[in-house]
Amino acid sequence: MSGAAAALLLCGCSAGATEKAAESGAKASGSPTPSASASGKVSAEGAEPSATPSATPxxxxxxxxxxxxxxxxxxxxAVVMRPQDWGSGFEAQPLARSAENTIAVLDEECRWxxxxxxxxxxxxxxxxSELPGTGKRGTVKVTAAVTVHATVLGADDELSGTVExxxxxxxxxxxxxxxxxxxxSMGxxxxxxxxxxxDDSVYETGTYLTGGDKAPYRWMVTRLGQVxxxxxxxxxxGYTASELEQYVTRGTTTMLDRVRYELGGGEG
Structure with a gap:
């Protein structure tokens, strides 16, 4: 992915967004559907719904x-980000990985x-993974998730469900x-x-609540083909917004590049 594309990745998706973060393990989202916000409003900026996924080169x-x-x-x-991929000082969280052969699902009672x-x-x-706090800086926690669908349409459907x-x-x-x-949420x-x-992208922002503490939360999911x-x-x-965005960008662009490499895709 080019440097310009990496810069646009967050500049384009975070427009008008606040901050959000969470352990959204295997969430997927971002099909050709209108953008939506938690207020229940659908953004006019989003694309019209489509029966088939959009296609990149x-x-x-x-x-x-x-x-x-x-x-x-x-x-x-092969695609997922490991602690060392995030940068110097990152290490695995005590719960380092998801249970085998499972996927994260938001149930009817809004519980993951x-x-x-x-x-x-x-x-x-x-x-x-996490970057332990030092001095006046707290601990940053990140999750990298990869979901491989049997079909492109399956991946597209999962993406569109995230905005909803x-x-x-x-x-x-x-x-x-x-x-x-x-x-x-913005698709x-x-x-x-x-x-x-x-092929598609969804960016979400919000607030992460732990007991009485609050922290900004960000989540981004993207799709290439069936992945x-x-x-x-x-x-x-202790972290600026731009410092935090670097991690979202790094994780997203690294994993998308790995998908391209592993699947032998070319760009026209």
Whole structure:
């Protein structure tokens, strides 16, 4: 991905957004649907709904497209961000990775749960990393998630559902004492607002609540073909907005580049 594309990645998607973060492990989102916010309003900036996914110049090599759960798991493992990929000082969180053969699902009561993989998902993997606090800086926590669908349409459907989830659940339970609230969501299909890096993209902001503490939260999910990659970030005191955006950009662009490499895709 070019440097210009990386810069546009967050500039285009965060327009009008506040801040949000969470452990959105294997969430996926961002199909050709209108943007939406947690207030229940649909943004006029979003694209009109489409029966088929938008297409970037990326084309996967058919011989390298995963077709089994074993192949999907191998791809997810090759793409996902590990602690050392985020930068100096990052390490694995105590809970370092998601349970095997599960995916994150927002249930009817707006609680995030790990559930068995549905038949149309080949693999889903989330790795949890953190940058321990030092001095006046707190601990930044990040999640990298990769979901490999059996089909492109399956990945597109999952992406489109993410914007709807912010409307359905403006406050979401992550763990017993952790919630995300004040959610705002923006979908950006390929070709809009500087998105020249993925078939689809969704950027969310909000507030991460832990007991009585509040922290900015950001989450971005993007799709290339049948693969979605997601980065979520729980901010901490002592960091500027631009410093935090660097991590979201780094995680997203690195994983998208790895998808291109692993699937042997070319750009026209």
């Amino acid at each position: 990326f084309e996967a090599d058919p011989d390298r497209v995963p077709r089994s759960r074993k192949q999907g798991a191998t791809l997810a493992s 749960q790990r559930r068995p993989l549905p038949k149309d998902v080949l693999a889903s993997l989330s790795l949890y 989830e912010a409307l359905r659940c403006p406050e979401q339970q992550v763990r017993a004492d952790e919630r995300i609230a004040e959610l705002n 950006t299909p390929f070709g809009l607002r500087g998105n020249n890096y993925a 979605t990659v997601a980065v979520s970030l729980k901010a901490a005191d």
